[in-house]
Every structure is written in structure tokens, then in C-alpha cells.
Amino acid sequence: MQIALYKNTKWLKAYSLAWKFVDFIYPPQCIQCRKIGYRICPTCWQQRIYFSEEICDICGSPLRKNSRCEKCATTSQSPDKIRSLGPYQGILRNYILAMKFKRDLGLPELILPDLVALMERSNFSFDYLIPVPLSKKRLKQRGYNQVAVWGVPLGKMIGSPLNTTILTQNKETTSQVSLSADERWKNIHGAFSVNTDQIRGKNIVILDDVITTGATLNECARVLRKAGARKILALTIARSTIKNHHHQEGGTYV
Ligand SMILES: [Zn+2]
Numbered sequence: 001m002q003i004a005l006y007k008n009t010k011w012l013k014a015y016s017l018a019w020k021f022v023d024f025i026y027p028p029q030c031i032q033c034r035k036i037g038y039r040i041c042p043t044c045w046q047q048r049i050y051f052s053e054e055i056c057d058i059c060g061s062p063l064r065k066n067s068r069c070e071k072c073a074t075t076s077q078s079p080d081k082i083r084s085l086g087p088y089q090g091i092l093r094n095y096i097l098a099m100k101f102k103r104d105l106g107l108p109e110l111i112l113p114d115l116v117a118l119m120e121r122s123n124f125s126f127d128y129l130i131p132v133p134l135s136k137k138r139l140k141q142r143g144y145n146q147v148a149v150w151g152v153p154l155g156k157m158i159g160s161p162l163n164t165t166i167l168t169q170n171k172e173t174t175s176q177v178s179l180s181a182d183e184r185w186k187n188i189h190g191a192f193s194v195n196t197d198q199i200r201g202k203n204i205v206i207l208d209d210v211i212t213t214g215a216t217l218n219e220c221a222r223v224l225r226k227a228g229a230r231k232i233l234a235l236t237i238a239r240s241t242i243k244n245h246h247h248q249e250g251g252t253y254v
Pocket residue numbers: 030031032033034035040041042043044045
């Protein structure tokens with residue numbers, strides 16, 4: 001599907017209005033500066049930093065000019081295209097952590113227009129929207145898949161409901177956060193499975209909060225491709241590097 005044709009602004013307006021009503025009764029506080037009346041106040045939200053158009057046209061990593069990074073120029077990559085809004089730092093990082101740990105369903109509203117714009121400008125055309133799955137154990141501990149917190153409203157907005165049944169995680173894995181780059185690839189290998197033949201010849205978008213080494217998205221793409229998927233795209237809110245990622249999972253967002 002072409003996103004532009006399905007953009008459902010009515011739905012976002014209704015969603016936004018519903019949250020305005022909730023906020024009237026229980027005023028929120030800005031996750032960064034604690035100002036009352038906002039989940040994130042306009043001043044803090046304006047500080048978010050996004051990537052320019054100067055990125056690798058395959059993996060989306062920032063470059064000095066728009067072309068291909070060394071890795072993508074020399075080896076074939078999986079997924080076919082990865083796009084992220086910006087670096088995993090500052091307000092964007094606090095925002096992702098707040099969605100992950102607070103499960104504040106009013107938060108995703110802020111990022112949805114930016115994500116849709118990124119998908120449009122990256123020519124994302126697809127049949128299924130799929131989150132990176134969590135294992136049953138992790139799902140039970142947390143009670144929800146944090147990607148679904150923004151993936152569900154995103155799917156509603158573009159008219160393609162988030163599909164959480166096509167791809168599942170059946171193997172328990174250690175949290176990728178505590179591992180080195182090499183260990184991450186080994187840890188995640190064989191963790192996912194596809195439970196249907198309905199994706200044969202279809203194009204898929206995989207959603208995740210943050211891309212770090214790319215091991216998780218790569219493994220998702222591998223099994224989806226094996227199950228017959230045609231094109232595999234990936235969308236993440238942020239992009240991190242393993243060097244600064246180690247200190248970030250602590251769950252402290254000011
Ligand atoms: Zn603020």
C-alpha cells in the first residue's frame with residue numbers, strides 16, 4: 001500500500017481529542033522538564049534531533065552525503081531498507097524510555113506524524129506492519145510489547161493494522177543490551193519464527209524502537225525472507241551505537 005493514500009488524519013484527531021480529555025482530568029507532566037500540562041512540552045519536544053537526508057540509502061546510517069555506506073556498498077544487506085528518525089540521545093531517548101517503561105498511551109501521538117512523514121519520503125510501500133516480537137516470558141513480565149505502544153496507533157493512522165501473529169519469538173534470549181556486538185548476532189540467531197504462508201510475495205515493514213547493531217532486524221528479515229516475503233523494510237524511532245548503548249537501558253529518564 002502507498003501510505004499517502006491511506007493517511008487517516010480523522011483517526012489521529014479523535015485519538016488526540018480523547019487524550020486531551022484524559023489530560024484535563026489527570027494533568028500530565030513533561031517527561032523532561034516536569035512542566036505540568038504536557039507529556040512533553042513544546043520547548044522540550046522542539047529539541048529533538050533528526051537525521052538529514054544525508055544517509056545510506058539502504059541501511060539509513062548517517063553519512064556526509066546521500067549514497068551508500070561502505071558496508072552496504074560491498075555486501076548485500078537485510079532488510080532491504082532501514083529508516084530511523086534520529087540518533088538515540090537527548091529528548092528522543094527520554095521519549096522512547098518513557099513509552100517503554102511508563103506505558104503512557106498518550107505519548108505516541110507526538111511521534112506519529114513524524115514517522116508517517118518518514119515512511120512517505122522513504123517510499124515505503126508494504127502489505128504488513130510487524131513489530132519485533134518479544135518472547136512469551138518477556139511479554140509476561142512486561143505485560144506488553146513496547147513497540148506496540150506506538151505501532152498500534154501508527155497502524156491505525158495509516159490504515160494497516162499492526163500484525164503481531166505473523167512473526168513470533170519462540171526462543172528465550174538474553175537481553176541484547178548487555179551483550180557485545182558479536183554476542184548479539186549469536187544470541188538472536190534462530191530466535192524468531194514465521195507461523196504462516198500468508199506473507200509469500202508480500203512486502204513487510206518491521207518496527208522497533210531502536211536499531212543498534214542491526215542484529216535483531218537482520219534476524220527478523222532473514223526468517224521473513226525464508227518464509228517467502230518479497231521486500232523487507234524496517235522502521236525504528238532511533239538509531240544507537242553500541243558504544244553509548246550500554247549505559248542507556250537503566251530506565252532513568254530524568
Ligand atoms: Zn518540557
